[in-house]
Amino acid sequence: MPEFPYSRLRRWPDVEAENLQAHDATDRLLVDRAVALAAERKIDGAQIAVIGDEYGAITLALTDAGFPGIRVHQDLATGRRALARNAEELGVEGFVSHELDGGLLADARLVLLQLPKALAELEEIADAVARCAAPDAVLVAGGRVKHMTLAQNEVIGRSFAVVQPQRAERKSRLIVASEPREAPERPPFPVTAMHDGLTIVAHGGAFAGPRLDIGTRVLLEVLGLGGDAGSSSPRAENGTAPRGPVAADGGSRTVLDLGCGTGALAVSYARAHSDARVIATDRSAAAVASARATVEANGVADRVEVTHDDAASEVADASVDVVLLNPPFHLGTSVHTGAATRLFEASARVLRPGGELFTVFNSSLGYRAELGRLVGPTEQLHRTPKFTVTRSIRRP
Ligand SMILES: C[S@@+](CC[C@H](N)C(=O)[O-])C[C@H]1O[C@@H](n2cnc3c(N)ncnc32)[C@H](O)[C@@H]1O
Numbered sequence: 001m002p003e004f005p006y007s008r009l010r011r012w013p014d015v016e017a018e019n020l021q022a023h024d025a026t027d028r029l030l031v032d033r034a035v036a037l038a039a040e041r042k043i044d045g046a047q048i049a050v051i052g053d054e055y056g057a058i059t060l061a062l063t064d065a066g067f068p069g070i071r072v073h074q075d076l077a078t079g080r081r082a083l084a085r086n087a088e089e090l091g092v093e094g095f096v097s098h099e100l101d102g103g104l105l106a107d108a109r110l111v112l113l114q115l116p117k118a119l120a121e122l123e124e125i126a127d128a129v130a131r132c133a134a135p136d137a138v139l140v141a142g143g144r145v146k147h148m149t150l151a152q153n154e155v156i157g158r159s160f161a162v163v164q165p166q167r168a169e170r171k172s173r174l175i176v177a178s179e180p181r182e183a184p185e186r187p188p189f190p191v192t193a194m195h196d197g198l199t200i201v202a203h204g205g206a207f208a209g210p211r212l213d214i215g216t217r218v219l220l221e222v223l224g225l226g227g228d229a230g231s232s233s234p235r236a237e238n239g240t241a242p243r244g245p246v247a248a249d250g251g252s253r254t255v256l257d258l259g260c261g262t263g264a265l266a267v268s269y270a271r272a273h274s275d276a277r278v279i280a281t282d283r284s285a286a287a288v289a290s291a292r293a294t295v296e297a298n299g300v301a302d303r304v305e306v307t308h309d310d311a312a313s314e315v316a317d318a319s320v321d322v323v324l325l326n327p328p329f330h331l332g333t334s335v336h337t338g339a340a341t342r343l344f345e346a347s348a349r350v351l352r353p354g355g356e357l358f359t360v361f362n363s364s365l366g367y368r369a370e371l372g373r374l375v376g377p378t379e380q381l382h383r384t385p386k387f388t389v390t391r392s393i394r395r396p
Contacts, residue, residue, distance in 0.1 A: 025144075025172040030142045034058075044069070051072075053079070054076075056083030059072045071098050073100050100124070101128075105128060107134050124286075125204070127183060133180065145171050145172060160177035161181055199297040199298055200294055201297050225265075255279070257281070258346060262290040263280050279305050280304055282308065318353065324358050327343045348394060353396035358381075378390050
C-alpha cells in the first residue's frame, strides 16, 4: 500500500509558515503502533478513538489504511476545520467527530492520544478513557520527548494499572497504558471555585483552570468589574468602564469576550450590565464547555451566548460595541505572537466604528503600537511592571 501523503496535509486555518508542519513524528509513531496493535488484537476502526489529533494526520492516515469508523475528538475549532479540509482535499471519508464524552469512547478498545500540554487536561482525558472505554482498552499516548515529564506517567497511572513508557524514536516517545482502573464515582473535572461572588467552572484543558488569572483580574478591576461583579463599582462611574457607543439601532449593547476561557470576563460583564447582550467565544472546546458551565453557575444563561469558533469568525463584521480581550500569551517565536495579532484583527473586524476594545497584556509585550495600527487610537488605562490595560477605539 502506498505511504499516506502526510506532506499534503495543511494546518489552515491555523497559522502556517515554512517551518511549521501539519504532522509530526509522534503522529506517525501513533499510526504505526495502532496498525500493529489492531492486527495483533483484532481491533477494527469503529473500536478506535483518537484524541488530540491536531490537523487530522492520525485519523486520516488510519482511515486511509483501511480502518473506517474511527471516532475523533479535537479540542480546537481550527483543528476541526483543518481535519475537514484535509479530508476533503485527500478524498478520505468514513470517520466521525465527537466531543470528549461517552459517544467518543464507548466500547473503544484502542485510544490514541497526542499528549496535551496541561496535566489537568491529561487527567480528565485518562479518567474519561478508563471510565467509558472497553474494559480491555489500551491507551497509547505520544509526545515529543522534550515536552514529556514523569508527572504524565503518574497522572495516567491514576487511571491505568499498567503504564509502560516506550523507547524514544525520532525525538518522540509513546506511553502504552492498559488495565483501566475502576473510575471514581465522580469524574475529577469540571472543578469549581468561588472568587468574590463569581463562580468559575473549569474543565482540565481550560486556561488558568478554576483560578482567576492575574491579567484577567487586572482587566476586571480597571473595568470596574472586580470584586463582587454584580454590584456597581466606583470605577464604572469614572469613565474607564466600557460603556461603548449606543447600539446603532438604539437597542442593547453587544459585548464580545474574545478567547473567553472559562468565561470570567463575559460573566462579570453580564452580571454588572443586565441590558447587555454578551457573546463569549473560544477556539478550545474545553474552554467552551467551561464557559457554558460558568454562565449557568452564575445565573446569566439568558444573556450570555457561548460559541466554539476561531477568532470570532461567525460574528458579523461591525456588529459589536465592546470587545474584552486577554489574548494568548506566548514568549518566543513571531509565529506565536501571531496568535494575539489574529485576535486584534478579529476585534477590528467585528467592532462597529467607534466601538471599544479593552485589552490586557504583559507589559513587556508592547502591543500598544500594533493595536493602534490594526484597530484605532489606543490609550493606556493602567500599567504596572507586569500588566498593561489599553482601550482602543475602532476607527471609522
Ligand atoms: C489568556 S487566555 C484568556 C482566557 C479568558 N478570557 C480569561 O481572561 O481568563 C486566552 C484564550 O484565548 C483562546 N484563543 C486563542 N486563540 C484563539 C482564537 N484564534 N480564537 C478564539 N479563541 C482563541 C485560548 O483558547 C484561551 O482560552
